Amino acid sequence: MPCLFVLLLVVTSGCNQKPVDFVSNQLLSFRMERELREDLGGRSIEVANALRFAFGTPDLPKWPDILVESSRYHSLTDQKSLARASGPVGRNFDLVEVGLFRKQCAQCHGISGDGFGPTAALLDPYPRDFRRGTFKFKNAFYGTRPSVEDLIQTITFGVPGTSMPAMANLKRSKHYADDIPILARYVRFLAIRGEVERELMMDTIRDLDSEDVLFDTNLQETSPEAFKNGLRRINEVIIRVADRWMLSDGLKESQSQSPFNAFVARHDFAKSDLNSDSKSMAGNLFQESLESGRALFEGSIAACAQCHGKDGTGDPKWKDYDEWTKDWTIRAGINPMARAEWKPLKQLGLLKPVAAFPRNLTLQAYRGIPTIDNLPISDSSLHDSLPEKASAEETSSREDAPVLKHAKSSSRLAILRAVLNGIEGSPMPAAALAASTDGGLRDEQIMDLVRFVESLSNSTNSAPALTGGKAAGLAVLMGAGQ
């Protein structure tokens, strides 16, 4: 036994010692190689070196010097959050927990935030790849980056019907209370790093002559001028990407310009729900509103029925791919439906292309709750109806209070946001609005449309939302999940 034990130690003790590094975006390299018709192997290494110089490694990440130097970017993330979220899971001698990202996120999202963690292939939908900077659930404009509050909201309440868990439980204990904001900042760090990699691969190397070197730390001594030029190019990209993220960060005046935020600021519509509307709207107004909503749903302006079907169950014939999949398939000249074309890319980090079908709106399962912190509204009743306002006592006394509240109270906000802002990355577009487009939807028509969508699932309103262990426990009792 002791001999066996010693043998075991000798054989295995070195297993974890290899340095961990971020994984390069090989699918993007592949796409660029096809586009530029040249071998980018050397350029990929230069980009990887540049990223390591600017952003460090998963064990020792760093906030790029250029962003540290300017206080303007300090709100994006900070070195302390990076230190807490990165590295192996554990606690330091001062009891501070580290490795939060590997503990909670990396199994699915991957150590680089590329959505290629060990479990990824078995999940539906696939875990999000942060490196495009594209996130579905946010209050801001289509095309802008999510605010830290948007990310916190998704992490806290999870995404129903997917493998993305709610981490609201962490808020209950003072020992884990700040984990979620730290994770959100680390997600942002990975996304910014991924976007910088993307821009370097897609834009910067295009402008380089074949003899130019993008970045090489060895040049620091042999050719300081060339090194400075390389660093300048990289810093320009970093600043450009960081500026995009700053637009959504704390700049509420910019946030309020998004169609969703502006609509919520103008109307009390978000305060009520379908049941209260049916009681408060006089005469036939309520029925007329639903009829108008139906006409819009089926008509050519909103054109919802085109994908979701007239009954809202989602037309399975209408399939499209999300932006993450299109990135390395359609845009790289690969047919996602031709297995022979995409299968060789599996070794580069490809997951089998899966079509994004229109959602079944009758299920009343709306993913992504709007973030109330960013909403330009002051009405306390609305805030009180939303999950973040669940009191500490309530949260601690009812295990699943926040998530249940989410399911019941924020459907209208979720529909409203999807209609007005669209769902970025998915085929769901933002509605054309009268304020910006001739023949676009007016505010009243938006309300009619949202009421009608709510009514599609009204028959299922009585079904309670299952959360967490209750569902798993039920499955155990009933033998579900087979």
Added chain:
Amino acid sequence: MSDYTASNFSAAVSGGKWVHRWSWAVALTIFPLIWVGGLVTTQDAGMAVPDWPGTYGYNMFAYPVSAWVYGPFDLMVEHGHRLLGSLAGFLVICLCIAAWIDEPRRWVRWLCVGLLAAIVAQGLLGGARVVFDARTLAMIHGCTGPLVFALAAAVVTVTSSWWKRDDKVLVSRGWFAWMTVGLFLATVVQLALGAQLRHIQPWASPGFFTSLVHTHLTMALLVLVMAIVVLAVSSTEQYRDLQGIRGLRLGIFGLLVVQILLGCGTWIANYALPLAGSAPILSRYTIEIQGYWESWIVTGHQATGSLIIVSALVFALRVWRQTKTTQQFDLSISHRPTQ
């Protein structure tokens, strides 16, 4: 195993009562230890205490109670696991002392010493996991834990008065007896696969993880089929008179059913409900990190796995105790004492 003679038989039956009692104490301590160890993995708390054998610079036993009971949950679980492990080690030392005093069979005494060596090695492995911060060692620690539990259960079995009684009707040992060993080994392999899944490194490829999941599911099916065959054969006329396996048979079957349900629950608790788009109740299900029931289900799946290993081993031991090869039958007939 069947090295009794008429002269030492009565001594063997009357001796070793305390050994049996201590062995029960050991087994009953190791089972919760397995649970807490599983909770350490579920909570990813293996490095919640960064040093070993001390705890944050303190002697492990002198670490202030308030600091770990009211501290972060992961710290409480990890430190509790260490303390419970120490208690199990202490009880095994008592068992060895009792065996050396009270147990007439030399091989049983050495079996107890073997258990002590195993539990010490298991503790050192856990310590090495912390010192080297090596997840691979944690996985091995998770695999060997149930084997130590199985060894403790073996000591309980061979020190029982049932084992020592010489009134058993011996039947022929055929492929059935070997099948019971096969079932035990299959459960061990299945546990090792499960441990791989639980300790997967975040940089492992999706293809590797997917293969592991498929292998784990296939192995589950194999264990189920083997168990059904073993349990069915043990009910046939040839083996109907075997003692001490009827209840165990039901127990193993019940544990397998529970384990399959817990396996489904574990998947749901970790990765969501399947066919989420098919019904409102499914599509609105949200997994909770560190949820109460999630932790119980996931950890229970691992702990039930160790119970199945132990049950399969005890079943095999009891079957082997009551079977003999054809040569042994011939020998026992030719050496039968004449009265």
